[in-house]
Amino acid sequence: MTGNIPLEYFLILSTIMFFTGIFGFLTRRNLITMLMSIELILNSVNINFVAFNHFLYPNNLQGHFFTLIIIAVAAAEAAVAIAIIINIYRNFKSIEVDKVNQMKY
Amino acid sequence: MNILTLFVLIPVVTMLAIGFSKSMKSIRVVAAIGMGIQLILAAFLVYAYLTERAAGNTAEMLFTYDALWFPSLNIHYSIGVDGISVAMIALTAVVVFAGIFASWEVEYLSKEFFISLILLASGVFGFFISIDLFTMLLFYELAVIPMYLLIGIWGSGPKEYSAMKLTLMLMGGSALLMVGLLGIYFYSAPDGTPLTWNLLEISKNTIPIEMQRFLFPFTFIGFGILGALFPFHTWSPDGHASAPTAVSMLHAGVLMKLGGYGAFRVAIFLMPDAAQEQAWIFLLLTGTSVVYGAFGAIFQKDLKYINAYSSVSHCGLVLFAILMMNQTALNGAVIQMISHGLMTALFFALIGMIYGRTHTRLINEMGGLMKVMPFLSVVYVIAGLASLGLPGLSGFVAEMTIFIGSFQHTDSFHRMLTIIAAASIVITAVYILRVVATLLYGPIRNDHYNHLTDARWFEKLSTVTLLVCIAAIGIAPLWLSDMINFSLAPIVTKLSMATSSFVSIF
Amino acid sequence: MNAYSYTLLIPLIPLFVFLLIGLTGHKYKPSISGLIGTAGLLVVTVLSYMTAISYFWTDHIAGTAYTSLKVFEIDWLHLTEFLTINLGILLDPISVMMLVVISTVSFMVHIYSLGYMKGEKGFARFYAFLSLFSFSMLGLVLATNIFQMYIFWELVGVSSYLLIGFYYTKPSAVSASKKAFIVTRFADLGFLIGILMLSFMTNTFDFQTLVSSDSPALSHMGGATFLGLSTLTWALTLVFIGGAGKSAMFPLHIWLPDAMEGPTPVSALIHAATMVVAGVYLVARLFPLYSMVAPDALVIVAWVGGISSLFAAIIACTQYDIKRVLAYSTMSQIGYMMLALGVSGYGGHDGLGFMASNWHLFTHAMFKALLFLGAGAIIHSVHSNDMREMGNLRKYLPITHLTFLIGCLTIAGIPPLSGFFSKDEILAAALHANPALFAIEYLVAGITAFYMFRLYFNVFWGKSTHYHHTPHESPLVMTIPLMVLAFGAVFSGFLPFNELVTSDGLPFEAHINYSVAIPSVLIAAFGILVAYMMYRKESLVPEKIATSLGAFYRGAYHKFYMDELYLFVTHKIIFRYISQPVAWFDRNIVDGTMNLIGYSIEKASYMIKGFQSGRVQQYGYVFVTGAVALVIIFVFIW
Secondary structure, three states: OOOOOOHHHHHHHHHHHHHHHHHHHHHOOEHHHHHHHHHHHHHHHHHHHHHHHHHHOOOOOHHHHHHHHHHHHHHHHHHHHHHHHHHHHHHHOOOEHHHOOOOOO | OOHHHHHHHHHHHHHHHHHHOOOHHHHHHHHHHHHHHHHHHHHHHHHHHHHHHHOOOOOOOEEEEEEEEEHHHOEEEEEEEOHHHHHHHHHHHHHHHHHHHHOOOOOOOHHHHHHHHHHHHHHHHHHHHEOEHHHHHHHHHHHHHHHHHHHHHHOOOOHHHHHHHHHHHHHHHHHHHHHHHHHHHHHHOOOOOOOOOEHHHHHHOOOOHHHHHHHHHHHHHHHHHHOOOOOOOOHHHHHHHHOOHHHHHHHHHHHHHHHHHHHHHHHHHHOHHHHHHHHHHHHHHHHHHHHHHHHHHHOOOEHHHHHHHHHHHHHHHHHHHHHHOOHHHHHHHHHHHHHHHHHHHHHHHHHHHHHHHHOOOEHHHOOOHHHHOHHHHHHHHHHHHHHOOOOOOHHHHHHHHHHHHHHOOOOHHHHHHHHHHHHHHHHHHHHHHHHHHHHHOOOOOOHHHHHOOOOOHHHHHHHHHHHHHHHHHHHOOHHHHHHHHHHHHHHHHHHHOOOOOOOOOO | OOOOHHHHHHHHHHHHHHHHHHHHHHHOOHHHHHHHHHHHHHHHHHHHHHHHHHHHHHOOOOOOOOOOEEEEEEEEEEOOOOOEEEEEEEEOHHHHHHHHHHHHHHHHHHHHHHHHOOOOOOHHHHHHHHHHHHHHHHHHHOOOEHHHHHHHHHHHHHHHHHHHOOOOOOHHHHHHHHHHHHHHHHHHHHHHHHHHHHHHHHOOOEHHHHHOOOOHHHHHOOOOEEOOEEHHHHHHHHHHHHHHHHOOOOOOOOHHHHHHHOOHHHHHHHHHHOHHHHHHHHHHHOHHHHHHHOHHHHHHHHHHHHHHHHHHHHHHOOOOEHHHHHHHHHHHHHHHHHHHHHHOOOOHHHHHHHHHHHHHHHHHHHHHHHHHHHHHHHHHHHOOOEHHHOOOHHHOOHHHHHHHHHHHHHHHOOOOOHHHHHHHHHHHHHHHHOHHHHHHHHHHHHHHHHHHHHHHHHHHOOOOOOOOOOOOOOOHHHHHHHHHHHHHHHHHHHOOHHHHOOOOOOOOOOOOOHHHHHHHHHHHHHHHHHHHHHHOOOOOHHHHHHHHHOHHHHHHHOHHHHHHHHHHHHHHHHHHHHHHHHHHHHHHHHHHHHHHHHHHHHHHHHHHHHHHOOOHHHHHHHHHHHHHHHHHHHHHHO
16 A cells, blocks of 8 residues: 555655644744644654554554554643643733743742 | 760750740740750860869860761761860850840741751851861851851841852852862872871871962861951951841851861861961961951941951951961960850840840940940940950950960061051950940930830840850959860970971061 | 968959949949948958058068068969969058058048939949949059059059949040040050060069069060160060050040049049059059169150150149149149159169159149049039139138148148158159259149149139039038048158168168258249239239230140140041041952952853743754754764
């Protein structure tokens, strides 16, 4: 099914996704977008796991399991993060990270 | 158990007991009982020490105890006392006891206040009983740190600034000291023997002269900062002015003595050669601070500043005498430490009590207090007279011993400095009498002062305790002086073995 | 234990009384404190007289020299191998004589004060201080060594400070007490340095060793010199400076007139009879040493004494405050004593000056205490110190008038009163040694008679002044001491001082030297006559004379501007140009440096603080940039 698509294509896709995520994480100030960027980074890693697993060890499934774990962790993380974000929003009426700096000083 | 360990243990137990106390009343009662026991113990220690000596025990340190604490660096919990430390412990116990009563009415966070105060005291006690340099430094830091909290929280005026300044300057001193002590640790043991922190063992060895030249200034200045060595004394006026009463008492009365004690117990005792060589620099500095502090005090308007500058002058005399490095002058230095500790504690206690009534410390806003608070005023006059060296009170004994000791040097450099330092007694008279005249005599300047009350019982207890000690030393100084003299003998012997001689700039 | 052990009680009783009144005086009626103090002094007086009688007569083998006895001594403080401060009791002719002087005058003053200070606030305190003073002064004269003397020297200074400032709500009294203490303290610094030098050279503080004929000081007579004088001379001169400060010698006299702010009995006791002569006593005590090793220092002593006596006598003629006149007169008379010591030699008839000085000390104590107490009685009844507000008082105060007249005649040196004898011996000694000094003293004798009778006529005769309430004679408790002292002033001239108090302890022949005595009586009579003409009745003559003297009179009236000079030096120079800059320097330069260090560290920390923003995104950005840079370096450049 995927036999025709070379590995490079997957890697290029995941690299693009990864740096998109990094870029988003570093530049955006909105906590939701930053969370989404992290999801992008995680998913790019997922793609790599699955792709390498397929090309290097076709008979093993470790890569797939790792992907599943990452998805589960990401879900948990999203749940916690969104809970925090909601609380921050309630307190500060904003989810801009720059505004949330009262703990610092 | 070793009697000396009790000196650290009792404060700890007292602190715990204060921690479990509920009301302000029970807190201060517990503190007073704890420090009362400490005072009795100190008196007993003096007695035990004297009996031991009378029985013919000539060991350098008595009541010693030694336990390995940190093997890889050979750090011991090693304790013991000689006449000098016994005297200093007795001084500390008296001042702390008086300090507890002087802060009888601290209401704000009184539990924390008394705990910090006693923590400080335990550090001081620990310092004086230590023989091991590392534990000595440890207790030294323990004594310095609570000061920050005590001034920063319970102080007055620009308290954060003063607390910060004081702590930072003293920490700077500690940093220098650390270098000095590490150097002593690494270079004192001859090849083939294990490194040691033990003061007595180090004193048997000779640190190489090149290292001494390098380490001596670090150690001496490190301790000297705490002993208000010019020009590193400026923490003192601000710190004292902002500190609460008991803290000023303890700080000027006891903590500054850590500097003088360390300066000669560690710096001069262990590095006599470098001390001989470099003494002239520090003699000039301390000689300056004796006169300079006194002149500085003339112009101050704030009672605490006056006393702080007077402390600079008197503590300068301590270091000055230490640097004279002969038996009589060193003896005078120790007596001066004790005498100044008692006097200045008494002064700060009185200033605190007066401030608590008039709510000002500026002398020209007050006047005629003798009429409304005769007890406090009379004690103030006596303290003033002690400070300007009236015979029959402790200051005279100390100053005369120092001057005569210093004058035993035959070169004109030492003698001129001695005469200059002796001139400070006139300047001291000027500023003391000025304060007494403005503050206590004359007509009452402010009608509100007519309603002020005289000392309460706890204030009387606090001041009378100190006063009795001052008078006792002043009237019968012989036992104290002999006790110190005996313990000075090994130190003087070591000093006289120094190979290099005094370098004079003349 | 020995026969004189009881002398230990002489200083200890006043000390005990001081502590007793000081600690418990507020608990009972003030008059009880007064009685306790007086009773204590009575015992001291009895003991002193016992000591004197047994020392001078009963225990003394006729024809032998009076030796000094160390009847008691303890170690007080060990200083060096050689130097130990002892406290003890030394009896020799001068200390026994001083015992008599101090206890007599002090006892009289105690009695007198019962009346004078009656109803004063702080009555108990007054008696406590008087006892403290008596203790210190007795300790001073009984000192066995120079350091003990210094100890008590400081203590008398403090007692004097406390008593001058007795009326502590009065600003002038407070500043006078401060001044007295600081000026004498300054002089004491000289004394202290002198002691340091002397003790270093001789390795002893002990008087007996110091003044013995094989004194350790003798070996230092050569030694190093400084400005042409030997080290020993310097040491002894410095010691003398201490004495000059206490004895109000020029130029350290400025505290004495101001000290008159204290209660009058105090002036009589401390600032006339006892403490101010401590300087004379000090020089007398060390006299053999001065005479043996530092004759140059004695020349200084003589000239300081001479100048002081003339200087003070001139000022005394212009003052109106009766106590100040007496104060300057005290200074002038102490000048006589110093001068006598300065011109004296050692041993036999050469020691005439020494004997005369001590004799004059004795008689002066009697008549000057008498004059001061008389002045106190006058002030007590008139409520003023100013002689311009007095006049014609002889009618109101008969006893005071009579005793005061005796005092004036005595100080003027009219025979056969005691002042005549002692002054005559001083003049004889001066003539013998130094004619210039004799001339000064001869002149001063005349001036003395003049100003004393100026005072006398102004107060007791002269214009009839209107008083608010009629002055009345003082109670017996005050007049009896006057009579006792008058008795002393009249008859103490007949004491055989040439047999009792001599420089070497041996008696020598002394007789009235008529070639000196007759002219001195004449000039005194002349002085009295002038005063009589000018002040017997109200007249304009004094003012005319004052105007004609112009600047000189104004100078004398303003005490030759010595106070102003001192104020200039202390306030303008020391305070403004030393103390103030020091305070400024400390606050700004020294402390400023410390603050600058703190400030620059804080600034530096602000500058690098940006790196620690706490913003994860920023960290991430730096991290990624760094990672990319490393990748580029390692992959492409390496």
